[in-house]
Amino acid sequence: MMEVELQNITKSYGNKTVLKDIHLALPNGSFTCLLGSSGSGKTTILKLLAGFELPDKGDIWISGEKVSSNNKLLKAPHERGIGYIFQDLSLWPHLSVMENIAFGLKIRKVAAYKDKVMEMAQRLNIGETLSKYPHQLSGGQQQLVAIARSLVLEPNLLLMDEPLANLDVKLKKVVREKILELKKLLSINIIYVSHDHREAFTMADQIVVLNEAQVEAVGTPQQIRESPSEFIKYFIEL
Numbered sequence: 001m002m003e004v005e006l007q008n009i010t011k012s013y014g015n016k017t018v019l020k021d022i023h024l025a026l027p028n029g030s031f032t033c034l035l036g037s038s039g040s041g042k043t044t045i046l047k048l049l050a051g052f053e054l055p056d057k058g059d060i061w062i063s064g065e066k067v068s069s070n071n072k073l074l075k076a077p078h079e080r081g082i083g084y085i086f087q088d089l090s091l092w093p094h095l096s097v098m099e100n101i102a103f104g105l106k107i108r109k110v111a112a113y114k115d116k117v118m119e120m121a122q123r124l125n126i127g128e129t130l131s132k133y134p135h136q137l138s139g140g141q142q143q144l145v146a147i148a149r150s151l152v153l154e155p156n157l158l159l160m161d162e163p164l165a166n167l168d169v170k171l172k173k174v175v176r177e178k179i180l181e182l183k184k185l186l187s188i189n190i191i192y193v194s195h196d197h198r199e200a201f202t203m204a205d206q207i208v209v210l211n212e213a214q215v216e217a218v219g220t221p222q223q224i225r226e227s228p229s230e231f232i233k234y235f236i237e238l
């Protein structure tokens, strides 16, 4: 089954076409990286999936359900079972780590929220930080809090927009390994935006390369490496 399908999606802002007749199908259980230069429409795809923006044309399907059709919203963002992690983590500075991670669960009135928060924090090795505040944590720990806050809501699909961009090389490695570990453990679908092709090639099982509002190539890292177009050779420095 396809977890996500974009069918003939077109999106413009003013007279600028950001996505042009995009067709994408991402199978269940996949870890997909969207690669492409700045302004190629990667974040726009995530926003369309999350329901924060609507396409001008085309249908979007998530977990077998049509969530938008042309510029009509059929399923609201909070009903889509999606977690979203921005580059700017948007942690609440005045709330403890425990309260940050519990935020969505409390809104949903989940009675056993403390147990769920503690279990997720243990999995991510941030159990010791629960009573601290975001400014008392390292960049990597803050990143893990943002990931915990999304995963504790048990989304089917996790959208990550350059989540490691602000971390140093060592922390990047640690968080990257954690993400892969969780992906296996929770069998969650991930769509991950990156500028860094090395990151994409080591983490993803499917890569989508965007170029000038269109899909340049889709394939496993091996397929992309074996038959790269001229643009991909240039972009990825093959």
Ligand SMILES: Nc1ncnc2c1ncn2[C@@H]1O[C@H](COP(=O)(O)OP(=O)(O)OP(=O)(O)O)[C@@H](O)[C@H]1O
Residues within 6 Å of the ligand: 013, 018, 036, 037, 038, 039, 040, 041, 042, 043, 044, 045, 195
């Ligand atoms: N709300 C908006 N209003 C007008 N233009 C927008 C809006 N959001 C995005 N754009 C434009 O759409 C294009 C694609 O933006 P998008 O953020 O999807 O690119 P991206 O591939 O994620 O880029 P980056 O790698 O720099 O984050 C850019 O030219 C951007 O300026």
